[in-house]
Amino acid sequence: MINKVAVLLVVLLFIIAALASDPDPVMGFCIAKSPDNSFSCKNSSTATVEDFTYSGIKSPGNFKQTGFSSMAVNSNVFPGLNTLGVSFVRADFGVGGVNVPHFHPRATEVAFVLEGKIYSGFVDTNNKVFAKVLEKGEVMVFPRGLVHFQMNVGDRPATILGSFDSQNPGLMRS
Numbered sequence: 510m511i512n513k514v515a516v517l518l519v520v521l522l523f524i525i526a527a528l529a530s531d532p533d534p535v536m537g538f539c540i541a542k543s544p545d546n547s548f549s550c551k552n553s554s555t556a557t558v559e560d561f562t563y564s565g566i567k568s569p570g571n572f573k574q575t576g577f578s579s580m581a582v583n584s585n586v587f588p589g590l591n592t593l594g595v596s597f598v599r600a601d602f603g604v605g606g607v608n609v610p611h612f613h614p615r616a617t618e619v620a621f622v623l624e625g626k627i628y629s630g631f632v633d634t635n636n637k638v639f640a641k642v643l644e645k646g647e648v649m650v651f652p653r654g655l656v657h658f659q660m661n662v663g664d665r666p667a668t669i670l671g672s673f674d675s676q677n678p679g680l681m682r683s
């Protein structure tokens with residue numbers, strides 16, 4: 510009995526988490542105080558342009574065994590995003606590189622192919638797959654909470670930029 514209640518609670522929490530999204534901002538900006546990144550704001554009189562810029566994704570990150578590298582630019586690494594409801598990710602693929610199936614519980618993602626050819630898709634709640642090869646300059650949207658994947662099917666390295674409607678979209682492997 511207790512086990513069943515616990516399972517139900519976990520499922521409910523999961524559903525609530527999956528439906529969560531960022532609240533609207535109540536002020537112009539609120540640069541999170543480093544390093545705690547809580548909702549306490551840095552004194553806005555001391556803000557500079559450096560609080561609103563980020564230089565950490567000029568080049569790819571470390572590649573995993575799947576030939577894939579991703580660098581999330583969320584409010585944890587870029588405190589200026591705090592309360593603004595947006596973030597993004599740079600992802601790089603070696604030839605044949607794969608971004609394995611995963612989902613973001615708190616955000617829809619719009620992915621733009623900067624370079625290369627990416628087989629890209631998601632699965633809806635009826636297990637229907639929506640997938641195609643995207644060329645450089647093309648965009649695909651992955652609805653919030655739905656499992657998606659990407660693979661470099663070109664003969665050169667590929668790069669995408671993903672944008673999220675959450676300052677901290679979360680990442681769950683399916």
Ligand SMILES: *[C@@H]1O[C@H](CO)[C@@H](O)[C@H](O)[C@H]1NC(C)=O
Nearest residue numbers: 550551552553554555556557
């Ligand atoms: C914020 O910074 C300004 C300028 O340095 C200072 O005058 C003000 O007292 C500070 N406010 C708070 C709440 O610390």
